[in-house]
Amino acid sequence: MSAMRYEDCVQLATTALQASGANPHMARATAEALVLAEAQGLGSHGLARVPQYATHLRNGRANGQAKAQVVRRKGAALSVDAGQGLAFPACALAVQEAIAVARTQGVCVVGVMNSHHAGVMVDHLRPAAQAGMVGLALANSPAAMPAAGGRHPIFGTNPIAAIFPRGHGQDPLMIDLSLSEVARGKLMVAAKEGRPIPLGWALDAQGEPTTDAQAGLSGSMLAIGAASSSKGAMLALVVELLVTAVIGAQFGFEASSFFVDEGNAPRIGQFFLLIDPAAMTGDASYFDRVEVLVTEMLRDEGVRLAGARRLALERKARAEGLTVAPATLAQLQALAGLGA
Numbered sequence: 001m002s003a004m005r006y007e008d009c010v011q012l013a014t015t016a017l018q019a020s021g022a023n024p025h026m027a028r029a030t031a032e033a034l035v036l037a038e039a040q041g042l043g044s045h046g047l048a049r050v051p052q053y054a055t056h057l058r059n060g061r062a063n064g065q066a067k068a069q070v071v072r073r074k075g076a077a078l079s080v081d082a083g084q085g086l087a088f089p090a091c092a093l094a095v096q097e098a099i100a101v102a103r104t105q106g107v108c109v110v111g112v113m114n115s116h117h118a119g120v121m122v123d124h125l126r127p128a129a130q131a132g133m134v135g136l137a138l139a140n141s142p143a144a145m146p147a148a149g150g151r152h153p154i155f156g157t158n159p160i161a162a163i164f165p166r167g168h169g170q171d172p173l174m175i176d177l178s179l180s181e182v183a184r185g186k187l188m189v190a191a192k193e194g195r196p197i198p199l200g201w202a203l204d205a206q207g208e209p210t211t212d213a214q215a216g217l218s219g220s221m222l223a224i225g226a227a228s229s230s231k232g233a234m235l236a237l238v239v240e241l242l243v244t245a246v247i248g249a250q251f252g253f254e255a256s257s258f259f260v261d262e263g264n265a266p267r268i269g270q271f272f273l274l275i276d277p278a279a280m281t282g283d284a285s286y287f288d289r290v291e292v293l294v295t296e297m298l299r300d301e302g303v304r305l306a307g308a309r310r311l312a313l314e315r316k317a318r319a320e321g322l323t324v325a326p327a328t329l330a331q332l333q334a335l336a337g338l339g340a
Contacts, residue, residue, distance in 0.1 A: 003320060003323050004321050004322055004329075005321050006039065006317060006318050006321060006322060009038070010028075010031050010032055010035045011031075012332050012333070012338075013030075013031035013035060013050050014027045014030075015027075015336040015338075016050050016332050016335035016336040017031060017054060017057070017335075019335055019336055020054035020055075020057040020064070020335060021057040021058060021064035022053075022057055022086065023065055023066075023067075025089055026064060026085055026086050026088070029086075030053065030086050030088045030089075033088045033119050033120070034046050034047055034050060034119065035047065035322070036120070036123055036314065037119055037120045037123070039313060039314045039317035039318065039322060040310040040311075040313050040314050040317075041309075041310065041313045042120055042310070044183065045119045047324060047328050047332065048328055049117070049119070050332055050335065051331050051335065052258065052259075053116075054335050055261045056116070056258075056261075060265070061116075061256070061262075061263055061264065061265050062085060062116050062265065063083055063084040063085045063265070064086075065085075066082060066083030066084055066085025066086075067083060067089075068080055068081065068082050068083060068085065068089045068090035068093045068112075069081055069083075069093075070093070070097060075105070076102070076105040076106075077108075077109050077110075078094070078097055078101065078108065078109070078111075079111050079113065080093055080094045080097070080110060080112045080113070081113055081114050082112055082114045082115040082116065083114055084114050084265040084267060085115075085116065086116050086117075087115045087116045087117060087119070087270065088118070090112045090115055090270075091115075091118055091124045091272075092124070092127075094111075094112050094124075094270070094272050095110075095124055095125065095127050095128055095272055095274070097110060098110045098128070098272055098273075098274040099127060099128060099131045099274060101274075102133055102274045102275065102276045103131075103276060105279075106276050106278075106280070107273070107275050107276065107279065108273075109271070109272070109273045109274075110271075110274075111243070111246065111247025111248070111269060111270070111271055111272075112247070112249075112269055112270040112271075113247050113248045113249040113267070114249070114265075114267045115249065115266075115269055116265075116266055117141070117258050117266075117268075118139050120161075121137040121138075121159045121161035121176055121270075122137065122161035122162070122163055122176035124137055124161075125137055125161060125162070125163040125272075126163065128274050129163045129164070129165040129172040130165075132165050132276070132278075132283065133274045133275060133276050133277070134162075134164055134165070134274070134275045134277060135161075135163045135272065136160075136161070136162050136274075137159075137160075137161040137162070137270065137271065137273075138159070138161075138242055138270070139158065139159050139243060139268070139269065139270045139271070140155070140243045140244060140249065140252050140269055141158060141255075141258070141268060142252050142255040142257045142266060142268070143155060143251075143253040143255070144156055144157050144180065144184065144220060144221045144252070145158075145179070145220055145221045145222065145223050145233065145236055146203065146222075146233070147233055148230030148233035148237075150207075150233075151206075152207065152220065153219075153220040153221075153252075153253065154240075154251075154252065154253050155236040155237065155239075155240050155252050155253075156252035156268070157179055157184065157221060157236075158178065158179045158235075158236045158240060158243075158252075159177065159178045159179070159239075160175075160176075160177060160178075160179065161175060161176040161177075164290060165287075166290055166291070166294070167287035167291070171307065171308065172307065173305060173307060174306055174307025175306045175307070176307075179224050179232050179239065180221040180222065180223060180232075181200060181201055181222045181223065181225070181232070182201050182221075184217075184221060186201075187201065187202060187213045187216045187217050187221075190213035191213035191214045191216075195213065196213065197210075197212070197213045197216060198211065199211055200222060201216060202215075202217075202219055202221055202222055203216070203219045203220050203222065204216065204218065205218045205219045206219075207220075223236055239271075240252065243268070243269035243271045244268075247271060248269070249267060249268050249269025250266065250267040250268055254267075
């Protein structure tokens with residue numbers, strides 16, 4: 001495998017998505033987000049998603065001609081309609097609007113409805129950190145986990161992300177996690193290799209604990225901490241309600257899986273909360289206190305600041321290029337109408 005220039009990857013993915021029905025803005029915004037994920041070592045949210053999105057565009061599960069727009073405003077609360085398009089333009093608009101509102105109001109909350117898979121949630125918050133603001137992002141996704149004590153999938157893996165800017169040009173702290181015990185991709189790999197999985201990762205289709213990876217894929221994922229408590233499932237419930245009942249998106253159990261070609265437009269949601277520290281403790285105090293905490297954390301050898309590894313990989317990829325698997329490259333070239 002050989003390295004491809006970062007911008008060449010973005011352009012190839014953009015072309016592939018446009019050829020599949022996305023308008024130029026949607027295609028470019030989506031391609032940039034997927035290549036950024038790939039550069040950070042997050043392949044499950046990277047270029048391998050292009051064929052999936054392309055299929056959804058062609059099959060009507062995503063509207064390639066949608067234009068995200070703000071449809072409701074009240075004080076420091078906004079609602080963005082993604083128009084059943086790919087999520088990235090809508091999320092970018094949401095954060096852009098939130099920054100502008102938070103500058104005057106001190107805080108802003110934005111809900112994105114009628115949306116699709118939003119990729120790496122913390123990446124949507126990077127403009128907020130660049131503007132000196134703290135950001136929180138939540139999303140729901142097609143059903144993969146049961147409620148506490150339940151057996152059938154209701155909640156998605158429902159990611160939570162947060163970003164905290166630091167002063168003097170230092171990298172922000174970037175936190176990003178899903179609420180399942182492990183990523184669904186780990187079950188996929190185990191099933192492909194014929195390996196068992198540990199108890200506590202998944203339930204089978206009958207709602208029973210299983211060590212069979214394939215059975216787990218046909219059943220449901222368990223929430224983080226589910227083996228000892230219901231805390232993860234309760235957090236998933238909080239996220240589900242904030243990004244559905246509050247903002248008007250569909251529940252995870254109402255959305256067809258992202259991993260099937262046919263199905264409905266998922267119409268799931270994303271939720272963004274931005275806070276301007278200047279409106280609270282003040283910028284100087286905020287940045288000082290963050291560094292006090294960081295210094296204390298780094299007293300222990302082996303502590304790695306949240307997001308540091310991802311950002312290091314990204315910088316290397318931008319400088320040296322990305323290594324793209326031959327099969328993925330061939331798929332992208334075929335979608336873009338290019339010869340191998």
